Amino acid sequence: MAKDNKKMVEQITSMDVDFAQWYTDVVKKAELMDYSSVKGCMIFRPYGYAIWENIQKDLDARFKALGHENVYMPMFIPESLLQKEKDHVEGFAPECAWVTIGGQNKLSEKLCVRPTSETLFCEHFKNVIQSYRDLPKLYNQWCSVVRWEKTTRPFLRTSEFLWQEGHTMHETEEEAREETLRMLKVYEDFYLEALAIPAVTGQKTEKEKFAGAEATYTIEPMMHNGVALQGGTTHYFGDGFAKAFDITFTGRDNQVRYPHQTSWGVSTRMIGAIIMTHGDDNGLILPPAIAPIQVVIVPIAQHKEGVLDKANELYDRLKAQGLRVKLDDSDQSTGWKFSQYEMKGVPVRLEIGPKDMENNSCVLVSRVTREKKFVSLDNLEEEVKAMLAQVHDELVARATANRIDKTSDATTHEEFLSIAENKPGFIRAMWCGDSACEDQLKDETGGVKSRCIPFVEDHLSDVCVCCGKPAKHMVIWGRQY
C-alpha cells in the first residue's frame, strides 16, 4: 500500500490560489468543453457530453419508473402564448432571445426561443385533458433552453443549456403537491447515489420562487469553496396556469374543474456541481456512476512480451461486467498516462506489468485517496467493483465533511455579517418571513441570499437575525453561482 500526494498535473491552477481559474483550467484541460464564437454559448466536447449522457440515462430511468413519459414540444413560443400567464412572462421576458425573421420575411409575431416550456405544455394540455380519466399527465422533456445571460461561465451559467423539464397535471391539489415533493426526492436521491453529492433540500422563500409558481422547492449542493449552487427545482403551480390557459376536466363527480400542475427541472449545471464538489488540484474526480471511463487500464512496460495481451484480457473481463473501461495502449509515456487520467477524473486506474503478471496480480489506484492496492487477478471483478464503490463512498464522505465544516449558525445580526465576511459557506439563521430582510442581508453582505427553508428546521433563537422581530423559519443562507 502506498500513497502519493504530489501534484501530478502542473498545468492546472491550484484551488487555493484562484478557485475560478482552477475551474476554468479543469473544464478546458479535461476536454469537457470548448468556447464558441456564439456569445454565452459553449460546446460540449465528447468527454463532457458523455457525462451528460450518463446523467440522462440514469435520471430518465428514474422518471420512467414513476410513470413519466417523454414528449417533445416546439422550441419556439409565440409572444402572445408566453404572455398568457402574467407572473411567468414578467419573470422570463427580460432574458428571452427573439426570432423576428423567418425564411427572409419579418414575422407577424415574434417567437421566443423557449427559456422553459410551461406555456407550450399548457397549450397542449388543453387539447388532451377532458376528463379525470386523462389525469394525471406525467410528462417530461429533454431539450435545450435559452436564457440571455450577461455573464456566463461554462456549465454553471450559459445562454443556452441542456436540461430536462417535467410538466405534470393532476386531479387534486394534494396529488400535485405530492408530485412536487416526490420529484425533489428523486433529485436528492440522484445527487447522492449517482453524483455522490449530499445536498440540502428545502423550500424557496416567496422572493426566490419561480415565476408563476405557488411554491418552489430546491436542491442546494455546496461547492468545495463553500459557494452554493441551485442544483434543481420543483414547482407547485396550483391551478394558475390552468385558469390562464382554460384547461378543465370533468371530475369523478361530473363537475368541471381545473387540474393542478407541477414542473421540475435539472440541467447541465450539474456537471459544474460535480467538478466543484469533488475536484482537486490535479483536476476532475468523477463519481463512478456517471464517469465516462470508470476504469483506465495502463499497461506498464507494454513492449514486454505478454503485457498487452494480458491488459486486453483484463479489459475484456471488466467490459463483460458492464463496466466502462478504457485500455490506453498508446505510445505516450506511462507518466503522461497517469497524469492524463488523473486530470480527467477516472475513478480507478489499473496498472498491469511484467512483475504483476508473475504474481498473478495487478495494481488498482483510487483517484480519491491515491491508495495503491495489489489485488489478485482471481478476484479482479470484485476488487474493481469494491474500489469503485469505495470511491463513491469517499466522495460522499468528503463532501459531507466539507459541508459540515463550512456551515455556521448565526443568532445575531453582527454574527451573521461577520460569518458572511470571513467564512465561506452556508449560514443557518432565523428569519421573520419578510423579504425586506432578505434584501437587506443580501445588500449588507454583497450577495448572501436565502438558499432555502429546510424541511427540518432547528430553533436557533426566537427572533429574525436581521430585524429582530419574531422568527418564522430557520433559513439556510449562502452565496451562489
Place this chain on the structure above:
Amino acid sequence: MAKDNKKMVEQITSMDVDFAQWYTDVVKKAELMDYSSVKGCMIFRPYGYAIWENIQKDLDARFKALGHENVYMPMFIPESLLQKEKDHVEGFAPECAWVTIGGQNKLSEKLCVRPTSETLFCEHFKNVIQSYRDLPKLYNQWCSVVRWEKTTRPFLRTSEFLWQEGHTMHETEEEAREETLRMLKVYEDFYLEALAIPAVTGQKTEKEKFAGAEATYTIEPMMHNGVALQGGTTHYFGDGFAKAFDITFTGRDNQVRYPHQTSWGVSTRMIGAIIMTHGDDNGLILPPAIAPIQVVIVPIAQHKEGVLDKANELYDRLKAQGLRVKLDDSDQSTGWKFSQYEMKGVPVRLEIGPKDMENNSCVLVSRVTREKKFVSLDNLEEEVKAMLAQVHDELVARATANRIDKTSDATTHEEFLSIAENKPGFIRAMWCGDSACEDQLKDETGGVKSRCIPFVEDHLSDVCVCCGKPAKHMVIWGRQY
C-alpha cells in the same frame, strides 16, 4: 387459425380514398403528434416520441460501435460564421430563422437558429485539430434544427425537426470517402433491420446534392403510394470547408495539410417513412424493433376468476425477456382494446381468457396478417419472439413487393411521361448527365425528380430518356415528399 380482414378502425380515412387524409388521420388518432400554435412546428406526443427514442437508441449504438462520439454545439450560428462557406450559405440562408433580439436588446449580429451545423463543427475542429494524431474526428450530435418551410406536414416536413448530424474529419480523401459510404450503409442496414424498410441507395446528381458538398449519397425508401422520401443523406465535402475555415493539420510527413470532411444525417422524418411504408386502413403498423409496445396483452372476460392473475403472470414472463409489453386491464371493452392497439400498430396482440387457461394456451394475433395462433403457454416466450420476427419479415417482404410492383423502366421520352402520368412509383431510365434534362423532366411531369444514381446500374438503353444524347447513368426517378 383464422383470418379477419374487416376494417376495425372506422375513424380513419381509407388509403385508397385519400392517402394524404389517411396519413393525417393516422398521426392524430394514433396519438403520435399534436399541432401547436407555432407555425410549421409540431408536438411529439409520448407514443410518437417513444418511437424516436427507440430509433435513437438503436442508431446511437451503431454509431458508437464504429467509434463515433457525441457532442453538443450551440443552437445559434452568427451570420458571419454561416457565410464562411459560399455554397453552403446560399443553400441555407433562404430558410433560416433569425434571432435579432436577445435580453431586450437588438443584437449587433443576428444569429441563425441552426438549420445544420457544419459551420459550428468547423469552427471547433479548427481548435482541436493540429496533428494527424488528432484525426480522425468522428463526431455526432442529436439535436433539433430549424428550416423555415412554407408547407408542412407532420414528421415529413416541419419547420423544426429532430435529427442526428454526424460530422467527421479525416487525414485522407480516401478515408473520408469511405466514411461517407460506410455511414450510408449504416443507414441502409438500420432501415432494413430496424424499420423493416428495404430502401434504394445511391448517389445524388449534381443538381440534387447538398449545399457545399462534393458528393451526396442518399437512401430513398418508397412509400406505399409510390412516392419517394429522401430518407437520409451522407456527404463528402472534400477540403472545401477546411479551406474556408482554415483547418489544417501536420501530417505524418510533417507537411501541413487540409483534412477531408464528411457529414451525414437522418431525422424524425423516418417516423413518416414508417407510417407510410407499413400502415394500412386500420392505422399504424410498427416494426417490432422500434415499436414502443411490442406485445399488448388483452385479457378476455377479465372479471372471471384468475384471468387477470394469469395475464399479469404472462406480462412478467415477457417483460423478463426484455420485451416491451403492455397489459391493458382497463374497463374498456375488449372490442375497443382490439381496435385501439390495431390502430396504434402494436405488432403482436396476446389474448388470454378462461378457455385459454383451461387449455394452458393463449392466442397470438399478428398485426400484419391478422393470423390468429393458439400457442401453448409452455412455449410462450419462443412463440412471441417468433411472431415478432415473422412480423418484421412480413413487413420487409410486403414493402419489397410494393417497391418492385411500383418500379417501371422507361426507355423513351414518351414512355417516361406516360409512366409518370399513369403509374405512381419509381421510374428507371437512362440519363446524359445534364441537369437541363432533369429540369425538363421535372417540368413536364409536374415534379418527377432524380432520386439517385444507384450503385449498381442496369443498361436500359444507350441514350438519355430526355434529350437522346449518349447516356452516362441509369437514374431512379420519382416524385417525393
